[in-house]
Amino acid sequence: MSEWKELADEQKKAWQLLEKAALAGVQEQRRARRWGIFFKLLTFTYLFVALALFSPLLQLDRAASxxxxxxxxxxxxxxxxxxxxxxxxxxxxxxxxxxxxxxxxxxxxxxxxxxxxxxxxxxxxxxxxxxxxxxxxxxxxxxxxxxxxxxxxxxxxxxxxxxxxxxxxxxxxxxxxxxxGFVEAMxxxxxxxxxxxxxxxxxxxxxxxxxxxxxxxxxxxxxxxxxxxxxxxxxxxxxxxxxxxxxxxxxxxxxxxxxxxxxxxxxxxxxxxxxxxxxxxxxxxxxxxxxxxxxxxxxxxxxxxxxxxxxxxxxxxxxxxxx
Structure with a gap:
């Protein structure tokens, strides 16, 4: 019986280790996704600010000419x-x-x-x-x-x-x-x-x-x-x-x-x-x-x-x- 118990304990520990590894992988993916979203938003914000600053310059050429x-x-x-x-x-x-x-x-x-x-x-x-x-x-x-x-x-x-x-x-x-006209099709x-x-x-x-x-x-x-x-x-x-x-x-x-x-x-x-x-x-x-x-x-x-x-x-x- 003790051998079966030891074997069960070892299997339980193995499953726990696998579970922790899987959870760690999921958490790592979530962190990577969050950082990806953050950097995308940062890029879009940068583009919007750059375009907003650049837009008024589009009219300068006409005003000068x-x-x-x-x-x-x-x-x-x-x-x-x-x-x-x-x-x-x-x-x-x-x-x-x-x-x-x-x-x-x-x-x-x-x-x-x-x-x-x-x-x-x-x-x-x-x-x-x-x-x-x-x-x-x-x-x-x-x-x-x-x-x-x-x-x-x-x-x-x-x-x-x-x-x-x-x-x-x-x-x-x-x-x-x-x-x-879709009458016949209907x-x-x-x-x-x-x-x-x-x-x-x-x-x-x-x-x-x-x-x-x-x-x-x-x-x-x-x-x-x-x-x-x-x-x-x-x-x-x-x-x-x-x-x-x-x-x-x-x-x-x-x-x-x-x-x-x-x-x-x-x-x-x-x-x-x-x-x-x-x-x-x-x-x-x-x-x-x-x-x-x-x-x-x-x-x-x-x-x-x-x-x-x-x-x-x-x-x-x-x-x-x-x-």
Whole structure:
């Protein structure tokens, strides 16, 4: 019996040693994880502080250059929407700063955009025309680089003149609102859609319900109205330069090369922003007045991207787009 007892005691001690070793390993992993988290937080804090200190320096170059005669440059890049860089708030703030500067000889809008919100585009269009009327001595030139389509062309048409490269894509004067229909897929899966609304047509854009002819016709009228507003603004901005009488397809949503756009009256010439500043304005010094996001803003925006917003657009619940 004593031998069995001694053997049991030895096994017990061995298990205790193993348990202590395992616990020590777990504790060591926890300590390593804590230190890892600490150093990561320390690194992020350092980056945030560095970016916060660096951000104000981004505006120094413009302030130093703006004391001399110059051509003001404003970028309109990417989707034109409320939360994007090419939002009405950002572009209008840039425009006002450029026109306010006493050394600004002309303003160039350098455009590379597929379009976007008709509301945002309309705000920018109206502000360009207001500033032009208020400062008649300062001309506004739109320069389309790779793409100036739909809402982007809407904005460009408010300028005194439009320039593009011979291979730029210009036009797309139309309105679109796209989505998906999942009715048959739900039926095959045996899924029942339940929607409770107050208002007969409140859920008329729901992609999980059958489309009704009267609602489809109504939505078409909404898009047609927005399209006509777009056409009227372009005609007001471009005037007799447009060859719409000979080419009614100008307002069909088609897009043309810069060379074709010149023949159609959609643009006034071919050239880059530096060409316009040097040869048209006569002031080759260019100062960038584009409102830019600070590194902190860009980082926060990436972290705060709304999944629900993109899901709603994918499901067909988006607003009309000029593109």
């Amino acid at each position: 703006a004391g001399k005669s110059h051509t003001a440059l404003i970028e309109v890049r990417g989707m034109i929407a409320a939360d994007e860089l090419a939002s009405a708030d950002n572009v209008i703030s840039s425009l006002r700063a450029a026109f306010k500067d006493e050394q600004t000889k002309a303003v160039i809008l350098r455009i590379n955009s597929p379009g976007g919100s008709p509301v945002q585009s309309g705000y920018i269009y109206d502000e360009i025309r207001r500033l032009r009327a208020e400062h008649e001595q300062i001309k506004v030139y739109a320069v389309i680089t790779d793409l100036g389509a739909s809402g982007a062309y809407y904005i460009a048409s408010a300028a005194d003149q439009i320039y593009a490269d011979k291979a730029s894509l210009v036009g797309s004067i139309g309105v679109t609102a796209a989505g998906f 039926q095959r899966l045996g899924v029942e859609r339940r929607v409770y609304t107050a208002g007969e047509h409140k859920a008329f854009l729901d992609p999980f319900q059958p489309q009704k002819e009267d609602e489809r016709r109504f939505w078409g009228e909404v898009l047609a109205t927005t399209h006509q507003q777009f056409i009227d603004s372009v005609k007001q901005g471009r005037g007799e330069r447009l060859k719409s009488a000979e080419h009614p397809e100008l307002f069909s949503g088609l897009v043309w090369s810069g060379e074709q756009a010149l023949r159609l009256g959609l643009v006034d010439g071919l050239g880059s922003s530096s060409y316009v500043a040097r040869e048209v304005v006569g002031e080759k010094r260019i100062v960038d007045f584009t409102t830019k996001q600070s590194p902190l803003d860009r980082f926060a925006k990436r972290l705060g991207t709304s999944v629900a917003e993109h899901l709603a657009l994918w499901m067909g619940m988006g607003v009309p787009q000029l593109r």
